[in-house]
Amino acid sequence: MLFLVELDHVKSGQPSTPEANRACIEQIILPTLARAEQLTKEEKIMAGGPAAGRIALRFIVETDSLQDVDRIVSSLPIGPVAETRITPLIAFADRRNSVQALLQKLASDHLSRWPGSRPGELMRQAEGLAQWWTALANCGSREKYEFKTEGLSKTYVQQVPGDLAPFKRTWRGI
Numbered sequence: 001m002l003f004l005v006e007l008d009h010v011k012s013g014q015p016s017t018p019e020a021n022r023a024c025i026e027q028i029i030l031p032t033l034a035r036a037e038q039l040t041k042e043e044k045i046m047a048g049g050p051a052a053g054r055i056a057l058r059f060i061v062e063t064d065s066l067q068d069v070d071r072i073v074s075s076l077p078i079g080p081v082a083e084t085r086i087t088p089l090i091a092f093a094d095r096r097n098s099v100q101a102l103l104q105k106l107a108s109d110h111l112s113r114w115p116g117s118r119p120g121e122l123m124r125q126a127e128g129l130a131q132w133w134t135a136l137a138n139c140g141s142r143e144k145y146e147f148k149t150e151g152l153s154k155t156y157v158q159q160v161p162g163d164l165a166p167f168k169r170t171w172r173g174i
Contacts, residue, residue, distance in 0.1 A: 002046070002062050002089040003069045007082040009055035029055065032078040044072055056082075060089070 009028075016024075036057065039045040048059025057078070061069050069086055073079050 006085040
């Protein structure tokens, strides 16, 4: 399983002295970079690196468990003085498959409510409506994107203005 690991050094709030800065570099930053390079060579860190302009790391880890990720993060010298976020990731293909399954479920739910509808027609209508709403959200003008409703049944086109009223109030703050 893939995990995105984000480590951000937390500043103490007290002004730092040159001696404190030197100690941070020698005791935290350089050892952390060396350990991260070692983990990369061991292929525990798949990709990533330091964030530009900050004392922070971003990297992808592939392990079997969250405990393994925790061990890797704990092995970094920056670990105790960093704010840490670990996010499980899934493959793009897995997400696409789950979204397509959801879309098919929505289509079958629609078919059970409106017998006589054709699945292909319904999918085309749903995709067209989603494109129309996306275009509307990007520009806020129904007139400029009316062409996105081409091919939708008149029922769907007539339902959009009723749905549009609350959208305009919240999106534009009206």
